[in-house]
Amino acid sequence: xxxxxxxxxxxxxxxxxxxxxxxxxxxxxxxxxxxxxxxxxxxxxxxxxxxxxxxxxxxxxxxxxxxxxxxxxxxxxxxxxxxxxxxxxxxxxxxxxxxxxxxxxxxxxxxx
Amino acid sequence: xxxxxxxxxxxxxxxxxxxxxxxxxxxxxxxxxxxxxxxxxxxxxxxxxxxxxxxxxxxxxxxxxxxxxxxxxxxxxxxxxxxxxxxxxxxxxxxxxxxxxxxxxxxxxxxx
Numbered sequence: 001x002x003x004x005x006x007x008x009x010x011x012x013x014x015x016x017x018x019x020x021x022x023x024x025x026x027x028x029x030x031x032x033x034x035x036x037x038x039x040x041x042x043x044x045x046x047x048x049x050x051x052x053x054x055x056x057x058x059x060x061x062x063x064x065x066x067x068x069x070x071x072x073x074x075x076x077x078x079x080x081x082x083x084x085x086x087x088x089x090x091x092x093x094x095x096x097x098x099x100x101x102x103x104x105x106x107x108x109x110x111x112x
Numbered sequence: 113x114x115x116x117x118x119x120x121x122x123x124x125x126x127x128x129x130x131x132x133x134x135x136x137x138x139x140x141x142x143x144x145x146x147x148x149x150x151x152x153x154x155x156x157x158x159x160x161x162x163x164x165x166x167x168x169x170x171x172x173x174x175x176x177x178x179x180x181x182x183x184x185x186x187x188x189x190x191x192x193x194x195x196x197x198x199x200x201x202x203x204x205x206x207x208x209x210x211x212x213x214x215x216x217x218x219x220x221x222x223x224x
Contacts, residue, residue: 002155029209040118040201040214041156054211088155094209099144101212103155 002091002104010110011079019074019107021089029053029094030072031101032064035086041103047072048094076109084111115139118202118215125222131189133218135202138183142204146212147176147187150199159200160187192222 003022011017023030029048033041043056047066066072076083086108090101117136125131137145143164148156162169162176162185169176175188189196199219203212 004155031211033212038217040203040216041212043211043213046209046211048209053209056211086155090212092209099205099207099209100146100158100161102158103148105155108153 002089002102004087004089004104004107006107007105008108008110010112012112013079013081015079015111016075016077017079017109019076019087019089019109020071021074021091021104022071023089023091024102027091027093027102028070029092030066030070031090031092032072032074033088033090033103034058035088035106037085041088045074079111081111084109115213116202116204116215118218120218121216122219123221125189125192125220127192127194127222127224129192129222131192131196131220131222132186133200133202133220134184134186135204135215136182136184137204137213139204139206139213140183141206142213143207145176145178145185145202145204147174148201148203148214150201150217156201189220192220194222194224196220197222 031046032044035041045064046054086106089104146161147159150156173190178185202215
C-alpha cells in the first residue's frame with residue numbers, strides 16, 4: 001500500500017517540516033491532501049511523472065516534489081498553528097481515465 | 113465554495129438496520145463518484161465508486177445510488193454492523209486523474 005513517514009510530528013510555530021510518501025508499486029501519480037479534524041480532505045498538490053499537475057488553494061509556504069522513483073515529499077515552511085492537521089498522500093496510476101486514488105495512513109502534524 | 117455537499121453530519125443506526133448517506137454535487141463535469149471509509153487515526157479507504165453511466169452499483173452490503181439529473185448520489189449500507197462505525201466521505205472528480213473534491217463527512221455509529 002501507500003506508506004507515509006513520519007506517523008506523528010510535533011513542531012513549533014515558524015519551523016519547517018518535510019513529510020514523505022511512497023506510492024503503490026506501479027503508480028506514477030501522487031497527490032497530497034490536508035485533513036483538518038472533523039473535515040474532509042482538502043487537495044494541496046498533485047504530481048505525475050515528476051511534474052506538478054495541480055495545486056490547491058494553499059499558500060506558497062507549501063511546496064512539494066516527486067522523485068524519479070515516484071516517491072514524494074511535501075514541505076511546509078514557517079509553520080502556523082492552523083497547519084495542524086492530518087496530511088494524507090494518495091497514490092494513483094495517473095494515466096488514462098482511471099480515477100482510483102488510494103490513501104496512505106497519513107502524518108499527524110501538531111504545531112505548538 | 114463547497115462543490116460536494118454531504119448529509120447528515122452524523123447518523124446513529126441500530127445493528128441490522130440500513131444506513132443512508134446522501135451527497136449532492138454542483139460541477140456537471142464530475143464523472144467519478146467514490147465513497148471512502150475512515151476509522152479514527154487512519155487514512156481514508158476506498159469503499160465503492162460509481163460512474164454516471166449506471167444508476168446503481170452494489171458490492172456486498174454497500175450500494176451506491178446515482179441520480180444524474182438531480183446531481184445526487186447516496187450510499188446505502190445494508191444490515192449495518194458495529195464494525196461499520198466510522199466516518200464516511202463522498203467525493204467526486206473528473207476523468208483523467210484530477211483531484212478529488214470531498215464532502216465534509218458523516219460520522220456513523222451502529223449500536224447493538
